[in-house]
Amino acid sequence: MKNTIAIIALFFLAASCQEAEPEEQQVQEEETVETTVEKVAVSNDSIIECTGNISVAPESRVSIHSPIGGIVKSVRIMEGEQVKKGQQLAVLEHLSIIQLQEDYLAAKSQYEFEQKNYERKSKLYKQEVISDKEIDQAKQAFQSAQAHFEGLKTQLSFLGISLNQLAEGKIRRSIPIRSPISGSVVHVAAKNGQYAAQDTQLFGLMDDAHKHVELEVFAADANRVKEGQIIRLRTADDSETVYEAKVFLIGKSIEMGGNSIRVHGELLTGKDVLITGTAVFAEILTD
Numbered sequence: 597m598k599n600t601i602a603i604i605a606l607f608f609l610a611a612s613c614q615e616a617e618p619e620e621q622q623v624q625e626e627e628t629v630e631t632t633v634e635k636v637a638v639s640n641d642s643i644i645e646c647t648g649n650i651s652v653a654p655e656s657r658v659s660i661h662s663p664i665g666g667i668v669k670s671v672r673i674m675e676g677e678q679v680k681k682g683q684q685l686a687v688l689e690h691l692s693i694i695q696l697q698e699d700y701l702a703a704k705s706q707y708e709f710e711q712k713n714y715e716r717k718s719k720l721y722k723q724e725v726i727s728d729k730e731i732d733q734a735k736q737a738f739q740s741a742q743a744h745f746e747g748l749k750t751q752l753s754f755l756g757i758s759l760n761q762l763a764e765g766k767i768r769r770s771i772p773i774r775s776p777i778s779g780s781v782v783h784v785a786a787k788n789g790q791y792a793a794q795d796t797q798l799f800g801l802m803d804d805a806h807k808h809v810e811l812e813v814f815a816a817d818a819n820r821v822k823e824g825q826i827i828r829l830r831t832a833d834d835s836e837t838v839y840e841a842k843v844f845l846i847g848k849s850i851e852m853g854g855n856s857i858r859v860h861g862e863l864l865t866g867k868d869v870l871i872t873g874t875a876v877f878a879e880i881l882t883d
Contacts, residue, residue: 641882642881642882642883643879643880643881643882644813644817644820644821644879644880644882645877645878645879646811646812646813646814646817646859646878646879646880647811647812647875647876647877647878648809648810648811648812648859648875648876648878649809649810649873649874649875649876650807650808650809650810650863650870650871650872650873650874650876651807651808651809651810651872651873652802652803652804652806652807652808652872653806653808656777656779656802656803656804656805656806656807657800657801657802658775658776658777658779658800658801658802658803659797659799659800659801660685660773660775660776660797660798660799660800660801661795661796661797661798662688662773662792662793662794662795662796662798663688663754663755663771663794664688664690664692664693664696664755664771664794665690665692665791665792665793665794666688666689666690666692666693666770666771666791666792667688667689667690667789667790667791667792668686668687668688668786668787668788668789668790668791668792668798669686669687669688669689669770669788669789670686670687670788671685671686671784671786671787671788672684672685672686673685673686673781673784673799674781674784675781675782675783675784676780676781677780677781678778678779678780678781679775679778679779679780679781679801680775680778681775681776681777681778682774682775683774683775684772684773684774685773685774685775685786685798685799686772686773686786686798686799687770687771687772687773688770688771688773688792689769689770690770693755693757693768693769693770693771694767694768694769696748696751696752696755697752697757697762697767697768698767699748700745700748700749700751700752700762701762703741703744703745703748704745706741706744706745707741707742707744707745709741710734710737710738710740710741710742711738711741711742713734713737713738714734714735714737714738717730717731717734718731718734755771756771756772756774757771773786773798773799775799775801776801777801777803778803779801779802779803779804779805780801780802780803780804781799781800781801782800782801782802783797783799783800784798784799784800785797785798785799785800786798786799802872804872807863807867807870807872808841808844808860808861808862808863809827809829809841809860809861809863809876809878810858810859810860810861811827811858811859811860811861811876811878811880812851812854812856812857812858812859813856813857813858813859813880814855814856815850815855815856815857818846818857820882821843821846821859821880821882822843822846822882823843823844823845823846824842824843824844825842825843825880825881825882826840826841826842826880826881827840827841827842827843827861827878827879827880827881828840828878828879828881829841829866829870829876829877829878830876830877830878831870831874831875831876831877832875832877835877839863839864839865839866839869839870840863840864840865840866841861841862841863841864841878842861842862842864843859843860843861843880844860844861844862845859845860846859846860847859859880861878
């Protein structure tokens with residue numbers, strides 16, 4: 597009987613040991629999991645994930661509009677084409693261009709006449725030959741003619757019409773539309789033969805020589821972003837290739853209607869590969 601009781605006691609002791617082992621193993625596994633989570637958290641603290649796109653500065657985008665109403669002639673460029681500053685893009689032709697030049701020549705003659713008349717009457721006034729009223733009228737006529745003349749002169753200069761050639765009697769029927777920058781053509785709205793009213797958009801140009809990456813970073817991470825930090829970039833079309841940039845400008849306000857700030861990065865690699873407007877996935881390395 598005693599032997600039977602001893603055997604039963606040993607059986608329960610062995611069972612209790614076997615049940616304790618899984619509990620110890622579970623504790624060890626939980627510690628391992630906690631350690632792994634801590635490592636992941638540390639890794640995320642050194643990286644800010646965000647999205648953005650390849651962009652250019654506002655002054656690198658130009659929208660060219662018609663300076664005067666006219667018929668579009670000789671559109672000489674296509675979208676994607678490279679142009680140089682001062683290159684002729686198209687020609688505008690209209691009777692109003694001729695009329696403006698004729699008005700200028702008439703105003704110039706009137707201005708010169710009123711100027712001489714005012715100078716002559718000024719001398720007579722000093723000699724007390726004419727009254728105050730006459731000299732005031734002469735001065736007013738001169739100033740009015742001068743303002744009209746200078747206004748037309750400014751308009752012609754704005755249109756690119758040479759005043760020296762106009763003084764020689766060379767009146768033009770058309771004006772050239774020239775590129776104000778060197779860059780690429782991103783939009784062509786002008787068509788041969790169409791009438792373009794004043795301020796009608798004709799072309800869109802972009803200088804991408806100084807393109808950069810523009811990112812949207814959550815406001816909660818704003819204080820972690822510093823100038824000089826490295827940015828790793830990937831595109832949706834090529835997630836394997838990694839490009840690099842460097843933070844050079846950090847926005848100081850939250851975007852309206854959102855919860856992010858803009859961060860700008862100078863491209864260190866991929867300048868010749870990345871196209872303006874390309875969406876990117878980015879990681880800002882904070883350590």
